Amino acid sequence: MKIAVANDHAGFPIKEAVLEAIKEAGHEVIDLGTNTPDRVDYPDFAEKAGRALIAGEADRAVVICGSGIGVNITANKMKGVYAGLVSDIYSAHQGVEHDNMNMLCMGGQIVGPTLAKEIVKAFLGASMMDVDRYKNRINKFKAIETEFFK
Numbered sequence: 641m642k643i644a645v646a647n648d649h650a651g652f653p654i655k656e657a658v659l660e661a662i663k664e665a666g667h668e669v670i671d672l673g674t675n676t677p678d679r680v681d682y683p684d685f686a687e688k689a690g691r692a693l694i695a696g697e698a699d700r701a702v703v704i705c706g707s708g709i710g711v712n713i714t715a716n717k718m719k720g721v722y723a724g725l726v727s728d729i730y731s732a733h734q735g736v737e738h739d740n741m742n743m744l745c746m747g748g749q750i751v752g753p754t755l756a757k758e759i760v761k762a763f764l765g766a767s768m769m770d771v772d773r774y775k776n777r778i779n780k781f782k783a784i785e786t787e788f789f790k
């Protein structure tokens with residue numbers, strides 16, 4: 641898969657670990673920055689990753705700020721982006737299996753590099769499960785998305 645990666649300055653400290661995990665899992669990185677510790681605004685980077693998903697340039701995305709919250713809120717404003725804030729391995733795969741999460745958000749001030757690598761690998765190794773109740777629930781949140789995202 642092609643995986644978009646975007647982060648702000650506070651996500652930068654775990655970026656290298658994230659890139660390593662993606663490559664070790666056999667996927668291609670689309671690096672959307674930032675690539676220095678200089679202060680930037682997280683919405684600009686969450687938006688880049690969301691646009692890459694929506695345009696079909698990326699299959700999934702990993703986006704990092706200090707807490708993961710700012711990028712998560714931003715990304716979920718974009719129709720077609722299903723972002724989850726994750727700091728544990730179970731949620732990293734369950735979010736894909738049940739909810740078809742296509743963007744993983746993490747906090748570089750919350751999750752260390754070793755855990756971040758395991759989270760990324762769990763996210764990338766997961767697939768949506770073919771279970772009617774999960775598909776029905778996704779259809780329900782997509783109906784809400786359609787109503788509210790004009």
Ligand SMILES: O=C(CO)[C@H](O)[C@H](O)COP(=O)(O)O
Pocket residue numbers: 648650651679682705706707708709710711
């Ligand atoms: O976590 C974040 C948003 O949820 C940002 O990374 C954080 O707000 C950056 O703060 P600062 O500019 O003070 O370094």
